[in-house]
Amino acid sequence: xxxxxxxxxxxxxxxxxxxxxxxxxxxxxxxxxxxxxxxxxxxxxxxxxxxxxxxxxxxxxxxxxxxxxxxxxxxxxxxxxxxxxxxxxxxxxxxxxxxxxxxxxxxxxxxxxxxxxxxxxxxxxxxxxxxxxxxxxxxxxxxxxxxxxxxxxxxxxxxxxxxxxxxxxxxxxxxxxxxxxxxxxxxxxxxxxxxxxxxxxxxxxxxxxxxxxxxxxxxxxxxxxxxxxxxxxxxxxxxxxxxxxxxxxxxxxxxxxxxxxxxxxxxxxxxxxxxxxxx
Amino acid sequence: xxxxxxxxxxxxxxxxxxxxxxxxxxxxxxxxxxxxxxxxxxxxxxxxxxxxxxxxxxxxxxxxxxxxxxxxxxxxxxxxxxxxxxxxxxxxxxxxxxxxxxxxxxxxxxxxxxxxxxxxxxxxxxxxxxxxxxxxxxxxxxxxxxxxxxxxxxxxxxxxxxxxxxxxxxxxxxxxxxxxxxxxxxxxxxxxxxxxxxxxxxxxxxxxxxxxxxxxxxxxxxxxxxxxxxxxxxxxxxxxxxxxxxxxxxxxxxx
Numbered sequence: 303x304x305x306x307x308x309x310x311x312x313x314x315x316x317x318x319x320x321x322x323x324x325x326x327x328x329x330x331x332x333x334x335x336x337x338x339x340x341x342x343x344x345x346x347x348x349x350x351x352x353x354x355x356x357x358x359x360x361x362x363x364x365x366x367x368x369x370x371x372x373x374x375x376x377x378x379x380x381x382x383x384x385x386x387x388x389x390x391x392x393x394x395x396x397x398x399x400x401x402x403x404x405x406x407x408x409x410x411x412x413x414x415x416x417x418x419x420x421x422x423x424x425x426x427x428x429x430x431x432x433x434x435x436x437x438x439x440x441x442x443x444x445x446x447x448x449x450x451x452x453x454x455x456x457x458x459x460x461x462x463x464x465x466x467x468x469x470x471x472x473x474x475x476x477x478x479x480x481x482x483x484x485x486x487x488x489x490x491x492x493x494x495x496x497x498x499x500x501x502x503x504x505x506x507x508x509x510x511x512x513x514x515x516x517x518x519x520x521x522x523x524x525x526x527x528x529x530x531x532x533x534x535x536x537x538x539x540x541x542x543x544x545x546x547x548x549x550x551x552x553x554x555x556x557x558x559x560x561x562x563x564x565x566x567x568x569x570x571x572x573x574x575x576x577x578x579x580x581x
Numbered sequence: 582x583x584x585x586x587x588x589x590x591x592x593x594x595x596x597x598x599x600x601x602x603x604x605x606x607x608x609x610x611x612x613x614x615x616x617x618x619x620x621x622x623x624x625x626x627x628x629x630x631x632x633x634x635x636x637x638x639x640x641x642x643x644x645x646x647x648x649x650x651x652x653x654x655x656x657x658x659x660x661x662x663x664x665x666x667x668x669x670x671x672x673x674x675x676x677x678x679x680x681x682x683x684x685x686x687x688x689x690x691x692x693x694x695x696x697x698x699x700x701x702x703x704x705x706x707x708x709x710x711x712x713x714x715x716x717x718x719x720x721x722x723x724x725x726x727x728x729x730x731x732x733x734x735x736x737x738x739x740x741x742x743x744x745x746x747x748x749x750x751x752x753x754x755x756x757x758x759x760x761x762x763x764x765x766x767x768x769x770x771x772x773x774x775x776x777x778x779x780x781x782x783x784x785x786x787x788x789x790x791x792x793x794x795x796x797x798x799x800x801x802x803x804x805x806x807x808x809x810x811x812x813x814x815x816x817x818x819x820x821x822x823x824x825x826x827x828x829x830x831x832x833x834x835x836x
């Protein structure tokens with residue numbers, strides 16, 4: 303691992319709603335270097351909430367506290383809105399789950415990629431266009447010229463997700479947060495998208511946070527895995543060692559997966575232990 | 582006896598230059614009590630086949646028979662006492678302002694069946710819920726509980742065939758295991774026939790006896806699901822699917 307890009311210590315996120323407060327993330331700590339870090343867990347375990355608090359994407363009703371929340375040399379908690387804007391999308395960016403909902407339906411996809419570049423660089427539009435075309439080629443889109451002027455409804459899901467990746471990477475960020483980037487995609491298309499991400503991470507000086515609920519996928523794709531349950535990190539383990547996971551929740555999740563090669567009559571169902579909440 | 586017979590099923594949308602054929606001579610046979618998987622990438626037409634059987638499309642050509650009865654253009658009411666469907670997303674398939682009780686009574690009322698209260702409690706128990714869920718609204722249920730209610734609603738008319746459209750793809754792995762177990766148990770107890778659409782080969786291998794692989798509106802291969810693990814698939818596309826799901830999985834560990 304090279305230098306630390308992101309340091310998080312005791313991150314808590316609290317939502318206030320109709321007088322009630324609920325703690326969505328509790329005491330989460332991790333660091334990110336030049337690596338692929340996965341955050342896995344069920345829906346509602348707080349994995350996306352962690353990703354969003356790094357980019358300050360929460361509504362004002364959310365209260366984010368932490369002992370440390372540092373990106374490179376910037377304290378993300380103390381940073382002004384202006385500083386955050388300079389980071390968001392330029393030095394740290396986020397890939398959302400479903401390209402169908404995250405692309406602007408009435409703007410050509412190439413323009414959307416160029417716009418991401420123009421938002422952070424003072425260059426002529428022509429140059430931004432050129433960079434967008436380069437970027438499309440880099441995410442393995444065969445005919446960038448043609449795809450540049452398509453509208454989002456004219457591209458397939460896999461292509462849409464690669465366009466989203468192009469848009470997020472064009473500013474050459476140091477950290478990318480990918481929030482379930484392949485969940486809306488087919489198995490066959492998923493491979494392509496993962497390959498593109500893999501290539502970008504190995505070519506550039508990039509740290510990737512890969513948020514997913516698919517343990518099987520992350521154990522092949524990522525270097526390190528954080529397992530979250532009810533807002534807490536219950537286990538942090540190297541992806542290659544997942545087979546030796548010690549926490550019963552991680553083991554339960556792995557065992558609950560149906561398998562092609564090892565059919566079983568009934569799948570073991572996860573038994574939740576209330577003690578995990580405080581462990 | 583074949584429970585579901587499909588022969589020469591063709592379907593297209595649009596006319597003239599915009600004609601888009603989505604199903605080409607689809608043929609399938611599902612035996613009584615069998616669980617049959619239908620896999621393929623998005624847009625290959627697998628859900629469309631289910632929709633034809635459920636009577637949601639009427640302009641198809643070909644022969645469809647369920648339990649020996651031909652599926653006609655204008656389906657009689659009792660068709661739905663033989664065939665019911667469970668949809669992909671339990672968050673979208675339950676009426677947000679109907680209680681569980683109202684949602685489950687509706688099919689009974691449509692079919693003029695008496696003793697509804699009794700039947701609702703029975704079916705809730707059968708899907709692993711109980712009477713305390715009866716007067717809740719969908720937003721008061723978790724994703725897995727909602728899918729249980731959707732399955733209960735499909736089963737309350739005591740159908741013989743369940744059409745399952747990706748019943749677990751919107752659920753977490755831990756909840757997916759519960760629902761797959763429930764579906765396996767119900768099939769055994771009730772002698773149901775399943776036709777299940779999915780894109781997860783591991784789910785097919787777990788629940789189904791046989792499967793058909795679809796690509797661009799055609800059935801490209803039909804095989805026993807036991808053959809998947811032993812590399813018995815012959816069509817290139819099937820092998821690609823097997824490869825893709827094997828890439829991302831290894832030996833499961835024991836708990």
